[in-house]
């Protein structure tokens with residue numbers, strides 16, 4: 001069977017909508033289009049009922065105690081902003097210290113920066129070489145005035161799965177609220193807000209085969225009851241935590257996407273790990289000088305993530321050479337220069353190697369044939385590009401590149 005090109009392997013960035021999700025959504029655009037806040041007629045009641053079903057399905061996926069613990073947002077960037085700023089503002093008289101890690105998503109880190117400008121203090125914890133934060137480091141960072149700890153379930157670049165249960169336990173002991181950005185890990189690894197002692201959790205539909213522009217914040221209602229200062233005022237929707245008319249079709253799709261995962265995530269994770277492991281095995285067998293960034297492929301790594309440095313081959317150049325495959329590189333294009341990713345820097349990948357890294361993010365619609373095609377293509381192109389690299393030649397001849405005195409320029 002002929003492969004359809006281009007091949008999508010950037011599932012950490014976004015996912016296509018699952019056809020079953022789309023089918024569930026369609027009637028809510030033109031037929032059941034009511035406003036879920038309209039209490040006076042059937043259009044409103046139908047929308048309200050559809051939202052209730054979606055809320056229940058989302059609550060079930062994270063094992064919330066009650067559906068009312070789910071607050072709808074526009075996505076996980078907003079959920080992260082609401083969790084950090086909402087908690088900081090509400091509890092500011094209790095304390096002004098927040099603990100997080102250096103490898104969080106920008107929506108967490110930039111919210112922290114904003115809070116620092118407003119007089120909060122933030123501790124940014126280092127992570128180990130495998131990208132995981134040490135629970136003892138979290139423990140050591142807690143102070144009497146710490147109000148919130150925020151740690152992601154799994155990292156979007158290197159797939160490191162964090163010790164959420166351990167951190168949750170020690171936050172409980174110390175009476176500190178615990179927020180988890182669960183976007184990348186939900187539906188790919190174990191996540192249970194009750195079991196793990198999580199008080200707030202951010203998720204988004206478009207990373208789990210739902211539509212873009214809808215997300216949720218789980219907000220614990222008992223033991224403890226978490227309070228938040230809403231950041232968007234007007235109308236008091238979502239019990240005052242997030243005003244605005246609910247996006248009913250998107251919520252229906254989000255709920256359907258969660259239901260599919262509740263039923264099948266373990267099988268899917270196993271299949272994806274198989275595809276990912278095959279890709280990595282091919283690179284290791286057929287190329288030298290390839291380095292895995294992040295934890296070993298195993299229980300501490302997202303099953304769909306492979307982040308590899310192909311030494312002596314610029315990531316951006318390799319991506320141009322494999323245009324038929326959609327992946328990401330470890331360099332972030334900032335205004336003028338190519339900056340190595342702050343996540344790779346935080347796990348001690350040196351700058352040269354960071355620039356040669358490629359992130360493969362596998363997902364539901366990738367096939368065995370696609371993995372074989374991508375392996376062939378990448379291996380072939382890496383070999384070709386290295387043939388053109390004088391540095392690679394020198395390294396092969398045993399010259400220690402770090403010892404060379406480069407001419408001044």
Ligand SMILES: *Cc1c(COP(=O)(O)O)cnc(C)c1O
Nearest residue numbers: 075076077105156181183184204
């Ligand atoms: C994608 C992502 C987000 C942001 O989610 P949006 O819904 O796109 O705003 C937050 N955190 C992580 C870890 C992500 O991967």
